[in-house]
Amino acid sequence: MNSLDGRNFDNTYSRLPEHFYTRLDPTPLEKPRLVTYSASAGQLLNLEDAHETREKLTRICSGNSAWPGSEPLAMVYSGHQFGSYNPQLGDGRGLLLGELVNIQGEKWDLHLKGAGQTPYSRFGDGRAVLRSCIREYLASEALHHLGIPTTRALCVVTSDTPVYRETTEAGSTLLRLARSHIRFGHFEYYFYNKRYEALKELADYTIEQHFQDLEGMEAMAGSDAGYQLFYSEVVRRTATLIARWQAAGFAHGVMNTDNMSIIGDTFDYGPYGFMDDFNWHYICNHSDHSGRYAFSQQPEIGYWNCGRLGQALIPLFENSELIQNALDQYPQIYTQTYTRLMLDKLGLVEEEEEDAELVRDLLQLLHDSHCDYTLFFRTLSSFPLDQTNEQLEQLANHPSLAPWLDTYKERLKRNPLDDQARQKRMKLVNPKYILRNYLAQQAIEKAEKGDYQEIENLMKVLMSPYDEHPDFEHYAEQPPEWGKKLEVSCSS
Numbered sequence: 213m214n215s216l217d218g219r220n221f222d223n224t225y226s227r228l229p230e231h232f233y234t235r236l237d238p239t240p241l242e243k244p245r246l247v248t249y250s251a252s253a254g255q256l257l258n259l260e261d262a263h264e265t266r267e268k269l270t271r272i273c274s275g276n277s278a279w280p281g282s283e284p285l286a287m288v289y290s291g292h293q294f295g296s297y298n299p300q301l302g303d304g305r306g307l308l309l310g311e312l313v314n315i316q317g318e319k320w321d322l323h324l325k326g327a328g329q330t331p332y333s334r335f336g337d338g339r340a341v342l343r344s345c346i347r348e349y350l351a352s353e354a355l356h357h358l359g360i361p362t363t364r365a366l367c368v369v370t371s372d373t374p375v376y377r378e379t380t381e382a383g384s385t386l387l388r389l390a391r392s393h394i395r396f397g398h399f400e401y402y403f404y405n406k407r408y409e410a411l412k413e414l415a416d417y418t419i420e421q422h423f424q425d426l427e428g429m430e431a432m433a434g435s436d437a438g439y440q441l442f443y444s445e446v447v448r449r450t451a452t453l454i455a456r457w458q459a460a461g462f463a464h465g466v467m468n469t470d471n472m473s474i475i476g477d478t479f480d481y482g483p484y485g486f487m488d489d490f491n492w493h494y495i496c497n498h499s500d501h502s503g504r505y506a507f508s509q510q511p512e513i514g515y516w517n518c519g520r521l522g523q524a525l526i527p528l529f530e531n532s533e534l535i536q537n538a539l540d541q542y543p544q545i546y547t548q549t550y551t552r553l554m555l556d557k558l559g560l561v562e563e564e565e566e567d568a569e570l571v572r573d574l575l576q577l578l579h580d581s582h583c584d585y586t587l588f589f590r591t592l593s594s595f596p597l598d599q600t601n602e603q604l605e606q607l608a609n610h611p612s613l614a615p616w617l618d619t620y621k622e623r624l625k626r627n628p629l630d631d632q633a634r635q636k637r638m639k640l641v642n643p644k645y646i647l648r649n650y651l652a653q654q655a656i657e658k659a660e661k662g663d664y665q666e667i668e669n670l671m672k673v674l675m676s677p678y679d680e681h682p683d684f685e686h687y688a689e690q691p692p693e694w695g696k697k698l699e700v701s702c703s704s
Contacts, residue, residue, distance in 0.1 A: 218280025238275030239328025291397030291470030302332025449476025650695025
């Protein structure tokens with residue numbers, strides 16, 4: 213099976229009425245060249261990692277040829293941006309090429325980011341720049357290999373086409389893979405425009421494509437019970453996703469409703485950031501002056517966004533109280549998931565009543581000591597029960613550390629794992645390597661000069677972040693001071 217022959221395209225979204233999208237082709241880039249290709253993501257499409265494949269993808273992703281069977285279109289949607297409703301957004305610089313079905317029967321959307329102007333570009337040029345494409349490529353693959361639901365990235369292509377931001381940059385594209393590109397904002401668009409028949413059509417399509425496997429859905433489709441089951445599952449997936457972000461120390465940066473995936477995947481990478489020194493109120497987006505999307509706010513924003521989706525679904529229900537009943541499950545789902553993830557990071561098998569306090573005290577300690585979040589947990593994974601650990605003391609130089617470790621030792625005595633088994637278990641959930649901002653920036657700066665090797669080096673550790681990589685130990689070190697102060701904005 214060759215996914216580049218066009219025989220396995222489906223294009224179900226393109227069969228919806230044309231008010232859901234605008235059909236148009238990508239605007240070609242000049243003198244395109246491939247920057248990087250993910251063989252791991254390529255396997256999802258049954259692509260052979262060969263020179264011919266890479267050449268074809270370079271032409272396709274630069275808009276100079278078409279993927280056989282594709283039907284490019286720009287989707288229309290709206291959304292709440294930084295808390296305020298924007299009535300029309302849509303794909304302003306990307307095109308949905310179509311839906312490819314692999315050998316396993318899985319459907320993957322192919323979305324070309326940076327494909328040129330669309331009717332939804334809002335005075336923009338519809339282009340993407342190399343730095344933003346590299347950041348999304350690295351982040352989506354990094355989160356995937358950390359076990360966090362996310363879109364994927366197949367490849368990045370750059371060109372000689374100039375793009376004007378603060379300076380002149382190279383027009384580039386990224387081919388994104390996703391199980392769905394439907395956002396919360398799709399439903400908001402039809403709700404606020406009072407196009408309730410279209411809203412129902414969108415909901416029924418979404419359920420058929422992505423939620424049909426839910427137990428009882430087939431019998432309840434089109435009813436209050438069916439729509440409640442659908443909405444409840446979106447709430448559950450969203451709460452679970454954000455709990456995973458929090459446990460990993462990941463900040464999304466722009467949790468607008470148009471950046472929220474209906475299937476609960478991490479979606480639309482902009483000014484994201486993995487925390488270096490732990491800070492509850494970490495703001496990764498330089499443009500977020502109010503701190504609306506600070507790290508500490510993400511769980512609450514997830515709940516608020518689910519509320520906006522629930523509001524948009526009201527016309528589908530005869531009994532709208534069912535929406536609130538489903539939304540009310542969010543806090544419990546989030547808390548249970550986050551607690552379990554944090555106990556796993558601490559190597560604790562069974563939950564005890566005092567464990568929540570143990571976690572809270574540790575996070576306060578890390579916050580007060582400005583301790584590196586990832587390094588602390590990785591070092592704790594080698595913590596010997598019968599002796600002190602000087603590395604921990606160096607990482608978290610704070611008076612609260614010793615009493616917390618004493619409490620932790622007592623707790624471990626009631627843990628049904630010996631020291632060796634616990635440490636092995638912890639190293640499977642506490643990564644040694646994460647995509648630190650300064651590492652991504654170094655890869656970008658080299659790539660802008662035509663050297664793409666640093667991207668490949670980073671990918672080696674990001675694809676197996678829990679393993680040891682002796683040749684790349686420096687990627688696991690604390691960042692230099694300048695590396696902790698990088699500013700990233702939405703325009704990146």
